[in-house]
Amino acid sequence: MSSADHPGTGAPAAPHAQPAPFAPSAQTSLLTDRYELTMLQAALADGTADRHCLFEVFTRRLPAGRRYGVLAGTGRVLESLATFRFTDLELDWLREARVVDERTLDYLAGYRFTGSITGYAEGDVFFPQSPVMVVEGTFAEAVLLETLILSILNYDSAVASAASRMTSAAVDRPCLEMGSRRASETAAVAAARAAAVAGFAGTSNLEAGRRYGIDTIGxxxxxxxxxxxxxxxxxxxxxxxxxxxxxxxxxxxxxxxxxxxxxxxxxxxxxxxxxxxxxxxxxxxxxxxxxxxxxxxxxxxxxxxxxxxxxxxxxxxxPVDSYGVGTSLVTGSGAPTCGMVYKLVARSDADGVLQPVAKASTLKTSTGGRKSAARLFGDDGRAVAEVLVTGADDVVSAWEPGDDEDLRPLHVPLVVDGAVDSRWIGAYGVHNATQRHAEARAELPRGARRLSAGDPALPTVTRRVD
Amino acid sequence: MSSADHPGTGAPAAPHAQPAPFAPSAQTSLLTDRYELTMLQAALADGTADRHCLFEVFTRRLPAGRRYGVLAGTGRVLESLATFRFTDLELDWLREARVVDERTLDYLAGYRFTGSITGYAEGDVFFPQSPVMVVEGTFAEAVLLETLILSILNYDSAVASAASRMTSAAVDRPCLEMGSRRASETAAVAAARAAAVAGFAGTSNLEAGRRYGIDTIGxxxxxxxxxxxxxxxxxxxxxxxxxxxxxxxxxxxxxxxxxxxxxxxxxxxxxxxxxxxxxxxxxxxxxxxxxxxxxxxxxxxxxxxxxxxxxxxxxxxxPVDSYGVGTSLVTGSGAPTCGMVYKLVARSDADGVLQPVAKASTLKTSTGGRKSAARLFGDDGRAVAEVLVTGADDVVSAWEPGDDEDLRPLHVPLVVDGAVDSRWIGAYGVHNATQRHAEARAELPRGARRLSAGDPALPTVTRRVD
Known part of the structure; x- marks a missing residue:
């Protein structure tokens, strides 16, 4: 037998004219699941696209044995909104690939997110059910953001959650991020940023230095x-x-x-x-x-x-002075993604009245309605519970903390009527998130920082006010 | 206590003027570890930057229990070379951040990869030590590509390796990629592409459809x-x-x-x-x-x-007709990155003679010198070994397969003197890689497709010819 008997050696039989590879896009709008656009098409057709909607981002559980999660990526979500546009490049392809109809393409051509987003401050800790981000707007404008928001928060928070355990274990010795080669090339930039949020002192990744002012090392x-x-x-x-x-x-x-x-x-x-x-x-x-x-x-x-x-x-x-961490950091140390979901929890009805909604079948249930979130502190200043209240905007009044307790609301405004709060983006956003994380972690019960497997450091307590 | 006792609620004390976030870069050149550039600086200063070098990409082991790996990302590496440029945007930041000196910045300003790259065809299977890519050029031009090449190959191959097990388990039912929300937003595009290489029939990711012509679903x-x-x-x-x-x-x-x-x-x-x-x-x-x-x-x-x-x-x-796979696929089903490394295996000496080199200490040893790779087939047409030969360019002559054996060289040219072979990029590259994978997998020993943990399906046999 000769090599010629194996036509599949890998090289196509003969070179042939190859069209130029794809034109690069500067937009984030196609980093999106197709079904967001087909749902939009169907909702534009039957008039429900204008219904006012609340989508909530949360996770049902932490990775097995983890005591807390660390929210990261919020600033990147806000930065990405500016490039969530459908230019001719994207629209032409959507038309050519017959993804959606002309009416939907018209809508996309003018797309701007004009709704509002609130959420936990980036760097804060989270627990099962914590509503770390709430996106509010018409169905049309809010549903389109699902994939991008989850992609960013799920990866960045997975890295930050692992990174926090590392900086905690290192006590006051610096941890340095060196994992770029073990993460997809632009995920590596996100990983360096998420590590910085959780207290890493530097990164090998040059683009992370350029974008976010993180010290580079190597x-x-x-x-x-x-x-x-x-x-x-x-x-x-x-x-x-x-x-x-x-x-x-x-x-x-x-x-x-x-x-x-x-x-x-x-x-x-x-x-x-x-x-x-x-x-x-x-x-x-x-x-x-x-x-x-x-x-x-x-x-x-x-x-x-x-x-x-x-x-x-x-x-x-x-006698070690600093730790350089790579693979384990950028892959979330065994938990390479968070299980955050983007769920419709309320929408207006035909009369314009906001109604709570929730999936009802089997195990993947969720709680409908707008949730206010707060962290409850005991008299020693340490957190004792994550408090979620549905049916009331003022979580403090609804919960009525005792004299020895303090209840701190956790939602901050991130986008108001389409305008991004610039405190959360760019290098300044990373700086603020790093501070927030250090503070939030310091307030957890002492057992929260143990590396051994255990239950979440705080119970999530929900109350429905009717 | 009131909320005011907690200054760290998350919101910085007052809004303040925030510089505009980073200018977006269209280049891939800063998706790079800082030490590649500082090594370049030191090598430019002492004259070793011009030494001719061979860097080899390989993994020391497969994830525990896996029978084979699937190479993916080759086409993306080649596509990324076109934008591996240092424009004023990148150079200005490198100067401002004092990453390297002016002489190095001058070199970077004119950077083009003019060397050559060979490697396994994308979609082929690999085993421990398989030299899946070989980058050849001056130290200066080849060392700069290390981080980017590893980022791409390590992630894409991790996804393709998991995807191949899924399409294998699904037999002739279509597998559909739906994991974008569980991967960093641009890693998701790479994941969709890698899944297609390993036989997935479609993806939810619109950008993967636009770039690579993969069918989109949802x-x-x-x-x-x-x-x-x-x-x-x-x-x-x-x-x-x-x-x-x-x-x-x-x-x-x-x-x-x-x-x-x-x-x-x-x-x-x-x-x-x-x-x-x-x-x-x-x-x-x-x-x-x-x-x-x-x-x-x-x-x-x-x-x-x-x-x-x-x-x-x-x-x-x-009675299921198709499978939609998300989280497990984009996180490599327990192995979210490959352990591929980029090792200098040969470089010219002061007299211009190419010398094999290798790290010698402790456990992370490697074999110096240029390696030729081939797959050995028995008379039933199934692969029986991965053959690596150092010290000889013609692997078939060096190995001398028996009458019942066939030896197929595995390296194909990818870049020749800086010119990218267009058969491996864009949608056509994905198409070719998908074919290559189907063929390479079909040739493995039958046990290779078992999902249970075991040894690599082929032994890697090395021979040194002197």
Whole structure:
């Protein structure tokens, strides 16, 4: 047999004229499930598209054993609204692919979200049923946003929820995000941002630095050492170009010799050495001793090999100065997406009166009606419950907290009549979300930060006011 | 206590002037780890940036228990090269953030990849150590692509690897991709594309349809039923607008009544009903019987609730016509990323002679030198081994297959001296990859398609020719 017997070697039989690949779109509008548009078409046809609707974003459960979730992505949702437009590029394709009819295309051509969005502040913690975002507008304008909002919140919150466990385990040692290569290329930017919200001190991802002002970090990989004739010449080149404050990767050949070469190249003011393989705890102790013996007592040790929150916790007693985290972070440490859903909870009827609605069959039930959310605090200032009230706009009055209790409403305005509140977007939004997360996590019951599996740190208590 | 005692409610104290959020970039060049650029700076300074280099992409292992991996994303890598440019937008930020020096910025301003890339055809299967892509060029031009290439291949291949198990379990029933909301918004497009490579028949993601010509699917969600006064009016509206061939979602209230309402609205030519909750196997039997009893014998049943390859296999005997898969697909069914790495395996020395190089310390070793890859087939036409040869360009001559054996080289040219082979990009690239995958999977040993955990379906055999 010869290779020619296998026509399927992979190469198509002959090159042929290939149309240019797709024109890039600057819009977010087609990052959307087809059924949002076909529902729109049917609703425009029968007049229900104008019904006023409330869609609520929440999750039915946390990943198994997790004590709390961390909301991230809110700022990105708001940023994406500005490019949720149907230009000729998108409309022409929708027409050509016969996705929807001309009437619907006309509607899409003029689409702007003119409704309102409230939600938890980005960075806040959440629990099962927490209404982390509420989108209000006509059915037509609100239903179109479902896929994009869920895509952003589900991934970003999955990363932030894992990241918070890592920064919690690291206590006051910096965690650095280095997972870009283990996430889809633009998801990587979102992951770096979500990690920053949950307290990561820096990222390797340059675009995350550019967009959100997050500190970027990184110096060299093993390839740089291998590029050179030997390790001393590689280290000399790096120090000459990046300064003695750089971080030298010392485990390409032999760690002990690597540390000697590193201090020989940079002197005792060497910024840091990085360990990327082996038993990090044992190696860190040996390297610390060696560095101190060489007089490099201020040289830091950073470790970066397949860390997750458990590995970080296990290194608490080791002389490690910072943690670089990749795969586990950007994949949510076992929970790579949240289960957030976007559910219609109320809509106006033919008379314009808002009516609660809910799916009734089997297990995937939900509670209809507008919900107000608040966190209840005991007299020690720690949170004791997540409180949801339906049927009343003023959650504090409806719940009537006791004298020793404090009830803090959790919904903040994000978009009012189509106008985005700029405090939540861009670099400033990330900054605010990072602060919010630090505060919200500090207020949780002490057990909330344990890494072991358990129940949600707060019970979700619902009350219906009629 | 009052709410005012909690300054951290989430809203910053007062609105303040917020700079406009980041300017969008049309380039892929900053989807890159910072250290690629700092290594470039140091290598430009000491003259090693011009050394000719070979970087190899491979994984050390498959996810636990998996029998094979599926390569996806190759076409997207090639598409992304066209926008891997450093325009003023990127350069200005790199300068402002002091990422690299002026000399490096000058280099980046003129950056074009002028090297060559070979690799497995997209859609082919891979095993531990399979060199699925080989990037060859100067250190400067090749090192910059590391992060982007790995981001794309690691995610896309994770999805395709899971998708292949699902289409395999579904046998000849169509699988439909519906996971956009459980993946980061642009990762969702990549996921839809990777699923198509592995045999999925359609996707809910509109942008994937626009970019890659993948069939898009979807009709309505529970929200559409809830929007209406009752289920009959919702179904009537949907059928009026989308036709009797549409798919009606029958489990918003009561499935039995839902099926009755569906056939009442559309007649016995109703295209399909969708079940999104409950025990799908039992429900499918009941619904099939009910549909047949109503005369809707041609109406199909599609199921969509938290399916993965095991759930699909468990429904093999149920009267289900298609499977909609979401979360499990876009998160790689437990393996949300591949462990592919981008390793320098050879580089020229000061005399211009190509030398194999490899990291030597601890467990993360790799094999230096250029590798040729081939798949070995027995006389029944089924694959028996993955063959890697170092030190010889002609893998067939180096291996000398026996009379009953066939050895098929696996590397195809993807980029030659900077010119992308257009057969691998755009919609045509997806089409070719889909074909390649079907063929490659069909050639695996029969046990390869079992869902249970086991060893890789093929052993990876390496030979060094000196």
């Amino acid at each position: 110096t060299a990989a093993h390839a740089f050492t291998l590029l050179h004739d030997d390790e001393p010449s590689a280290f000399a080149a790096q120090v000459a170009s990046l300064g003695v404050g750089t971080t030298l990767l010392v485990d390409t050949y032999d760690v002990r010799q690597g540390v000697r070469n590193a201090v020989a190249a940079a002197g005792t003011d060497l910024g840091a050495v990085r360990l990327d393989s082996g038993d990090l705890g044992i190696q860190a102790v040996e390297v610390r001793k060696q560095l101190d013996g060489l007089g490099a007592t201020g040289t830091r040790i950073t470790v970066t090999s397949d860390l997750d929150e458990y590995a970080i916790a296990a290194l608490a007693a080791a | 009709t309505a969600a529970h929200a559409f039923t809830l929007l209406h006064d009752d289920e009959p009016s919702a179904f009537a509206a949907q059928v009026a607008s989308l036709g009797v061939g549409t798919t009606l979602l029958v489990d918003t209230y009561d499935v039995r009544q839902g099926v009755r309402n569906a056939v009442a609205a559309a007649g016995t030519d109703l295209g399909a009903v969708r079940l999104d909750s409950g025990d799908l196997g039992i429900q499918a039997v009941e619904v099939r019987k009910q549909l047949d009893g109503l005369g809707a014998t041609g109406t199909r049943i599609t199921v969509t609730s938290d399916l993965d390859e095991y759930a699909i296999a468990a429904l093999a005997a149920a």
